[in-house]
Structures are given as C-alpha cells and as structure tokens.
Amino acid sequence: MQDKIHPVPAGWAESARVDDAAYQAMYQEALADPNGFWGRQAARLDWLKPFTKVKNTSYAPGAVSIKWFEDGALNVSANCVDRHVEARGDKVAILWEGDDPSESRRITYRELHREVQVFANVLLSLGVEKGDRVTLYMPMIPEAAFAMLACARIGAIHSVVFGGFSPDSLAGRISDCHSKLVITADEGVRGGRKVPLKHNTDLALTKTIGEEKVLVVRRTGAEVAMHAGRDFWYHEVAATVSEVCPPAEMNAEDPLFILYTSGSTGRPKGVLHTSGGYLLWASLTHELVFDLKEDDVFWCTADVGWVTGHSYIVYGPLANGATTVMFEGVPNYPSVSRCWEVIDKHAITIFYTAPTALRALMQAGDEPVKKTSRASLRLLGSVGEPINPEAWEWYWRVVGEGRCPIVDTWWQTETGGILISPLPGATDLKPGSATRPFFGVQPAIVDGEGNILEGATEGNLVLLDSWPGQMRTVYGDHERFEQTYFSTYKNMYFTGDGCRRDADGYYWITGRVDDVINVSGHRMGTAEVESALVSHPKVSEAAVVGYPHDIKGQGIYAYVTLMKGEAGSDALKKELVGWVRAEIGPIASPDLIQFAPGLPKTRSGKIMRRILRKIAEDEYGSLGDTSTLADPAVVDDLVANRQNRK
Ligand code: WT7
Numbered sequence: 001m002q003d004k005i006h007p008v009p010a011g012w013a014e015s016a017r018v019d020d021a022a023y024q025a026m027y028q029e030a031l032a033d034p035n036g037f038w039g040r041q042a043a044r045l046d047w048l049k050p051f052t053k054v055k056n057t058s059y060a061p062g063a064v065s066i067k068w069f070e071d072g073a074l075n076v077s078a079n080c081v082d083r084h085v086e087a088r089g090d091k092v093a094i095l096w097e098g099d100d101p102s103e104s105r106r107i108t109y110r111e112l113h114r115e116v117q118v119f120a121n122v123l124l125s126l127g128v129e130k131g132d133r134v135t136l137y138m139p140m141i142p143e144a145a146f147a148m149l150a151c152a153r154i155g156a157i158h159s160v161v162f163g164g165f166s167p168d169s170l171a172g173r174i175s176d177c178h179s180k181l182v183i184t185a186d187e188g189v190r191g192g193r194k195v196p197l198k199h200n201t202d203l204a205l206t207k208t209i210g211e212e213k214v215l216v217v218r219r220t221g222a223e224v225a226m227h228a229g230r231d232f233w234y235h236e237v238a239a240t241v242s243e244v245c246p247p248a249e250m251n252a253e254d255p256l257f258i259l260y261t262s263g264s265t266g267r268p269k270g271v272l273h274t275s276g277g278y279l280l281w282a283s284l285t286h287e288l289v290f291d292l293k294e295d296d297v298f299w300c301t302a303d304v305g306w307v308t309g310h311s312y313i314v315y316g317p318l319a320n321g322a323t324t325v326m327f328e329g330v331p332n333y334p335s336v337s338r339c340w341e342v343i344d345k346h347a348i349t350i351f352y353t354a355p356t357a358l359r360a361l362m363q364a365g366d367e368p369v370k371k372t373s374r375a376s377l378r379l380l381g382s383v384g385e386p387i388n389p390e391a392w393e394w395y396w397r398v399v400g401e402g403r404c405p406i407v408d409t410w411w412q413t414e415t416g417g418i419l420i421s422p423l424p425g426a427t428d429l430k431p432g433s434a435t436r437p438f439f440g441v442q443p444a445i446v447d448g449e450g451n452i453l454e455g456a457t458e459g460n461l462v463l464l465d466s467w468p469g470q471m472r473t474v475y476g477d478h479e480r481f482e483q484t485y486f487s488t489y490k491n492m493y494f495t496g497d498g499c500r501r502d503a504d505g506y507y508w509i510t511g512r513v514d515d516v517i518n519v520s521g522h523r524m525g526t527a528e529v530e531s532a533l534v535s536h537p538k539v540s541e542a543a544v545v546g547y548p549h550d551i552k553g554q555g556i557y558a559y560v561t562l563m564k565g566e567a568g569s570d571a572l573k574k575e576l577v578g579w580v581r582a583e584i585g586p587i588a589s590p591d592l593i594q595f596a597p598g599l600p601k602t603r604s605g606k607i608m609r610r611i612l613r614k615i616a617e618d619e620y621g622s623l624g625d626t627s628t629l630a631d632p633a634v635v636d637d638l639v640a641n642r643q644n645r646k
Helices: 020-032 034-044 076-088 109-125 142-154 167-176 197-205 234-238 276-289 307-319 338-345 355-363 389-399 478-486 526-534 570-583 609-616 633-640
Strands: 055-058 065-068 092-097 104-108 133-137 157-160 181-185 188-190 193-195 213-217 231-233 255-261 269-274 297-300 323-327 350-353 379-383 406-409 443-446 457-463 493-501 507-512 516-519 522-525 539-549 553-562 592-595
Touching (some): 092 142, 133 167, 142 157, 269 276, 297 307, 379 389, 516 539, 526 553
Parallel strands (some): 133 181, 157 255, 213 231, 553 592
Antiparallel strands (some): 055 065, 092 104, 255 269, 493 507
C-alpha cells in the first residue's frame, strides 16, 4: 500500500528556515565534521568562557562517557533571560493562561529578569549553594519557570516532580538525589479542582531524612500548615532580598537538572542533563523544527513536570527569546473548545500537543473546533507517543484546516530534545511517521542480536553516536546508565523503541519493546505498578502489561493473584485502583484488573509476559508455544476470565 504523502505546503520551502536542500547539506555536514558543525552551532549561545573542545564522547563498553564543549563556561539563565533584555525587554516571555479562562498574566523579558534574580536570591538566602539539588513540586504557574531559571542562575540542580505524583513518589525522588529544598505551592488548580501540593509535600517529608526546607509559593491562598524553621512563604522571603543576582559561571558539563523517568526495572531513574549541550539542543531544535520567527506565539501544552515542558516551554523558547505560553489547566475545561479558544485569545501561531489529547478532543466531534477561528495558527506539532493516522488527519484537516504542517516529533527524556522529526519547510509529511533524523542524529535499526539492518526494514531503534543534548548519566549511578542504555547492543545507545524504516528512509516508531508502557504520552514502568500492587496486604503477586486503548494509546492491564483465602470482587478492584493511585499517582491507575489464580510461568519461574500481553489485547487465539509453561492450564483460566473483550 502506498503511504499517503502531504508535500511541503506552497510557500513553506521559501519562507522556512530550512528547505530540503539545506536539510541534506547540513545533515551531511554534521555527519562528516561534528566538531566543526557543533562548534559553529554553539555560537547561538552566549559563552562566558569560550570552549576549545567540542565533542568528546564514547559508547565503549565499560567506559561510556559523554562530554560536549567541556572547557567552555556559560550560564543557562543568562542565556534564557539576561541577553534578551536589551533587544526584547518589552516582549512577552511567558504568557500564562490560568485554569480559569478569566485569568492570565503576561511576563515580559524585563520582568522575567527581575523575577528570576529575586527568586535566585531567595534560594541563596535559604542556604542553597552551587551543586545542591532542589526539588520542585509545582503547579503550572510562572513561578515554576522562575524557580527553574533561578536554580540555573546559581548553579543548583533542579529536579521537577510532576504535581500529579503521590507523596510517596515525591519522597522517593527527594531522597534519591538528597534535595536540600522542596519548592511547592499551597495548592494547584486543574480543571476547576484544587490539588493539595503543600499537604502532599508534608506527607512526603515524613518519609525522607527530614532535613529539607520547604519554600511555598502562594497560588490559591488556601490555609496550609507551616512548620516554623522548615517552611517559608516565598512572598515573605522575596520581600527581604535584593533584586540583583549575577549569574554564576558554570562549566558546560555542570549539571542543569535531574528528571526522574520510569524504566523497565526498578525505581525511576534520575536522568541527568548538563548545561551547554542541553541548552544548545533545546534551542536549536526549537528554532528549526518549529520554524520559529520573532513574532511567533508558541504553545506547548505539556506540564513542566515532564521533559517536554523543560525543553519546549522553558529552556528552548526562552533561549530563543520567544513568547512561550504556559497553561495551568486541562484541554477539556471548562469545555472541549478550551484549546482552540486559548489559541484565538492569544493569537497562538504554533501549537504542540500529544496524540492522546487530540484523540480525546476528536471524540467530541468537529463542532467545538469549528466554532473557533484558529486563523493565527501556522504550524502544529505532536509528541509523546505514536500518532495514529486518523488523529493525524483530523489534526491536519479540522484543526489546521489543511494549511498547517504537522511536525511529529520523536524523542525521549534521555535525549534532551527532538531527534527525529520533519522540518516543516523541508520534509514531505506522511501521517504517522516522525520522518527523518535531525542534524547529528544517526538512527539505525537492529535485529535482536544487534546486527544493523539496511534499507526498508523493521526492528529495534538505536542511535550510533552522541548528540549534544544526550543525557550524561543516571544521577548517582553511572553503572545503571551503562547497563540500561549501552549493554543491550555494544557501542550503541538503545532507545527501547521498536521502529520501521520505509523505502524513502522515513522512520515509523512502533512503540516500546521493553517493559515500559506509554499511557497518555506518559511513561510508566510495569515493574513500578506491580510493586505498588503487591504492597497491598491482600495481593500476593501481580503482573502488569499494556493493551491498546482508544484514547490513552495504551491502557494498564493488571493480573493480580490474591493471598490465600482472599476473594476477588469489584469492591476489591476499586480498592486496588485507589491503592495504586495513592502509591504512585493517578497516571498509574490500572484500567483493567483481572484476578488470576495463577500466572503463566516457565519452569524456572519467569512470568511469560508475551502470553499476558496477548490475552490483554484479546488476541488469545494466537498465544504461540505454551508448552514450556510449568502449568499450561493457568492459561485457560486467564483466557476465560479476560477483561478486554473487543
Ligand atoms: C517515549 C519517551 C518525548 C517527550 C515526551 C515523552 C514515545 C515520544 C514519540 C513520537 C512515537 C513517541 C517513545 C519514547 N514517543 N514521542 N513522536 N512517536 N513515539 O518522553 O516520557 O521520555 O517517553 O515516548 O516510545 O521512547 P518520555
């Protein structure tokens, strides 16, 4: 079957920053001479001390080491704020849209400069020093960005924890990196509901060493408990500090942030990104993938608790002196027209969201979109999971009215920014394909043994060499970094994704091939959900797999074996869902629970997940070879009681 192709729209090749000839030339240039290419690209940043070395990276087994611009020095906040004040002082840096449509704030670059310096002085006054870790557990308010930039200004390492995570998850992340300070708010507001962030922080701190301080930003004015000597109101401390705080000189390889992400085993890993290479990557990809122009109003709908928010709400857009929209709410509040209304209200030109949101909005029909204008829109983006061609076409036809290219951007927390994506003036689009690699990105497709497959093929996606935005290590555990990403295939970075490459060299990401599931564009380790389930007193064993879900992309399917004497019931299912929400957070809620008297295991006791996945997909007719199971009869019970019947 011929793939559907949407050619680069008329005029785009001429007006865009990169056309196809430029793409080809720059791609070859970066491949042939990475030091020359990236040395020149890095001039887009302001350096306090110029670098003399560019690339120094190795994927060699047992000696993985990634350094870029290693003798250069810069300050990330100065690059995102100070250097724009002269030419763009009155330009809006952060355009904040509240959960309530009647609330918005415009923060200019001049105001941002002041806010970040005050915030940085508040951190200093609380004893935060260069290299210290600071955990942010914040709602989507401008203060979250101020806090990130303030950390960067003084050289503290931020670790943002998504506000939807539970107190337990927060505690684990605070403890893992030994944070000195937690920054939170009294409450968050989402979809008309309050989120008790300070209360959750109090609960989390009962499970840490208990030496952390807490800085509380006032958002709703709710009454919250303040522990004398430990908790401080931001506005009170801010009133006592100077408005001037010079940026610290940071080495290009000094850590900028840690972001915890789920993997196939164990607890979430602290992905570490450093200063120079990360900022270069966020800034360059933001400019070229989104064809950024001076007057654009850029809206990425992510939360700053995820990497998408780090790179494309805060660091990329601000490094580029752009206007970045920060949205506190959710796409369906007060109505399913909210996104389109916000686009009209702020004349947004570039809109970047996740397929799960599009699928949910698509279900409400075309009318809620069509009653808005969207005339300001010129480019659309997608991120987080494969976008199914139906959602792509709807995005193209209904939202973009056939005039806006769609950039389907593939990347990961680990990659720092976009790696595979169309460039809107250069790349013909195929719905469902992330298309071609960005400059310096060398994807390859390998078979199970790590043999590189050529031409049109399908297999596992690896990257053959480093790019400046690559994560540097797992915080505090370099061995785990090597083990996770470089041990499956020697001398290659393994992404964990399956992928197909077509005859035109376009890449089609097919989804995770490890025990990670992608629920509404969020990564969840099946092992984490399993460990939350087995911590319930009535559960003896649990196995969790993903299954196709119309809106979420993948849903969470849990097989649960109860303790002897316990009986499964709908009430117990509810209780278990509530338990997982409390242990991890609502994003980990199982969608389907099946009580199973036994799990399919090999004689050596290994759970055969292949079988569990098939049953969860309702594909029980093709279970394959079950003869190696210790007790093949358990399969019959699993099939008979399957929960997903199409
Ligand atoms: C995983 C990374 C990228 C920032 C948000 C998620 C999946 C991401 C795409 C895409 C198909 C995608 C992959 C990847 N993914 N973007 N455009 N097409 N799949 O970051 O939580 O680190 O998850 O998301 O499976 O490995 P993350």
